[in-house]
Amino acid sequence: MLNGLEAIFFYLFAFIAVASAFMVISARNPVHSVLYLILTFFNAAGLFLLTGAEFLAMILLVVYVGAVMVLFLFVVMMLDVDFAELKSGALQYAPIGALVGLILAAELIVVLGGYTFAPQLASTVAMPTPDLAVRSNTAALGDILYTDYLYYFQISGLILLVAMIGAIVLTLRHKEGVKRQSIPAQVARNPATAMEIKKVKTGEGI
Structure with a gap:
């Protein structure tokens, strides 16, 4: 059970997380959406800390906030994508999204309800969580x-x-007329191929 101070922080983090998550999907500016998503991750990390899962909180900040969200923000600001045009046809996928949401809600209810109505299930875990002390x-x-x-x-x-190697290979493009460094060709050079001497007649030079 949470004490008074922990309960205050829990409701504070939870309220800000839900509000910022709502702003992610309602903000018109995509940059603002990314910033609200970063705020959501920060508050979710605070909730993880309250439950004693400090590793998940650290991973959430380092991986998602420090890498993924910064990459999203960079891509959104550099590409200048017209998200208003992309969202224009989003309503036609609303029934599918609602169906997926109902399925996820049913799964959460089954999981949480199982531990609520059958507390003995926690004792059947093969490797239970050790005491934090x-x-x-x-x-x-x-x-x-x-x-x-x-x-x-x-x-x-x-x-x-x-x-990662596949992504590099698929996105690598060789342009015609662009000089590229060839390491094997440089290593295989010898004195005979390192310098070329051409005799130019008088008056025919550049």
Whole structure:
């Protein structure tokens, strides 16, 4: 249970997060939408801190606010996309969005209702959360991630590496008439090919 001060911060973070999330979809300026989304992430990180999940709060700030949102803001400001034109046909997808929202709400109700009406389910977890006084959340997550799920972690890193190399290869474009540096050609040079001497007749030079 939350004490008085924690309850005040919880409602403060929750109210600002919901309000800023609403402003993300209602703001006309896309730059303002990105800034409101950053504010939403900050308040969500505060909620994670209140629950003792300091690792998730740090990841939310470092990854989403520090990298993803800055990239979104950079792309929006550089490309100057007309979002008003893109949103003009969004209403035709409203039924599909409402259906997906109902499915997600039903899943949340099932999960939360299961723990509410059957509290004994928490005791059936294979690896329960250790006491924070004995082991912090970050250390416990590291124990699980780098022991039981080590191979899955390495495979996910390999997949991200392949995706990054694929994105570089797909976006690389060679333009005609542009001189590029060739490292193998430079390494393979010898004195015979390093310098070329041409004899120019008198009066025919540039």
